[in-house]
Amino acid sequence: MLSPLELLELEIEGIINASSENIIIADGDGIILRAVKNSQEMYGISSEKLVGRSVQDLEMEKIFNPSVTLRVIQTKAPVRFMQETGTGKVIMTQGFPLFDNENNIIRVISFSHDMTEIEELKAQYEKLQEKMRRYESEMQQLRDQNITADGIVIKSKKMQNVWELVNRVANSDASVVLEGESGTGKTVFARALHYGSSRKNAPLIEVNCGAIPHALFESEMFGYEPGAFTGASSKGKTGLVELADKGTLFLDEVGELPLSIQVKLLKVLQEKKVTRMGGSKSRSVDFRLVAATNRNLESMVKQGAFRDDLYYRLNVVPIAIPPLxxxxxxxxxxxxxxxxxxxxxxxxxxxxxxxxxxxxxxxxxxxxxxxxxxxxxxxxxxxxxxxxxxxxxxxxxxxxFSSQLPEELPQSGATLQESLEIVEKSWLIRAFRECRSTYEMAEYLGMSQPTVVRRLKKYGINSKMI
The missing domain is CATH 1.10.8.60 (Helicase, Ruva Protein; domain 3)
Structure with missing residues (x-):
């Protein structure tokens, strides 16, 4: 049966080792009497080797840097500060003196809590904040740079070259072909050509050649006389080419023009006259032609899908719009x-x-x-x-989108638990890189903030590995 003293000794040992805090007890001279069992992880030296050592010597060896116990002995008062250990960890440590009846220090009890993870998260947060400030500064600078009302961005050198060429040819009557992928803004540049010309007060007629059924193309483009065909209006109809008189005719997706229409369009361009369907009277027209395509017209010419004579008539000034x-x-x-x-x-x-x-x-x-x-x-x-x-x-x-994360896939033969942990770690790394705090990470991942902190520690995710 244990004596009361042995029982007390056992209880104290149990309390120290069960505590989530790192506890060290020293005597009034700074000699360590007890140390928590995980001292190796915290200080780089086992608890057995700490016991019996002087905190002054341990401070000189940078194992405690500085020693809270030594400061308590010197000041005879509780002390609290951040401490760096021999393993490079940053800890919050507090020391409390115990006095005898004559006010002499007989024990110093210190409690330490590992703050490394929190400090790393703080550093990461500050890094992201700085990054955000930089982006905000860059975006503010962008606000001060030239941008047209229609959203033409001319910051890049390629776009500056395009814009300069558009401005040079805008006030001429030369035919222009805007070449580029879908969505690059060819329509916006066509409008810029029109409104930058002397024809800006006349109509800009935009025709999407890919949206008009082939059977209706001729009547839409060139118009028709009353009774020209079954179902025709009794008043006839003015064609799109006539509507562009004194202005600009913009043929978007010009590569979709039927060959039969290409022949008639070429004739209109050459003669500057248009004849409506079912009629014999020619009407003079004066318009500037701008075309746009996302197809290679030169290749279409070689394949016989586009007339070479129309191609050369259109392709007086080709302007290539670079993709984003x-x-x-x-x-x-x-x-x-x-x-x-x-x-x-x-x-x-x-x-x-x-x-x-x-x-x-x-x-x-x-x-x-x-x-x-x-x-x-x-x-x-x-x-x-x-x-x-x-x-x-x-x-x-x-x-x-290209990912900022290296993809880590479960290996063949991995257990379900191992595979789940790989996926969980990948998501945590993603959130760590993209979020500014563990609270934001929790919202991003759909879990609690304490769980996020535990998972980061479990997988060793910190700013040093990202």
């Missing part, structure tokens, strides 16, 4: 332009998180400016959050 992926300098400015546009339109106050900006910059944008504009509008309209992060992007978008 080749002018990433414009993405930030476009994001800001469309965000302000739709915030004003819908009375919203959305802003972009740094993670969303990075994700936008890393995406290839196959739909170009039109895709970016549509996505920004969708985010403004559908999101409840005022801060747009990459986690708010649609799943289909996230699958196509």
């Amino acid at each position: 992926r080749e002018r990433k300098e414009d993405i930030l400015q476009l994001m800001n332009f469309f965000l302000e546009k739709f915030n004003e339109k819908y009375g919203s106050g959305k802003t972009f998180h740094a993670s969303a900006v990075e994700t936008f910059l890393n995406y290839s944008w196959p739909g170009n400016v039109r895709e970016l504009e549509n996505l920004v509008e969708r985010l403004v309209v559908t999101l409840e959050n005022s801060l747009i992060t990459s986690g708010h992007l649609p799943l289909s978008q996230n699958e196509k």
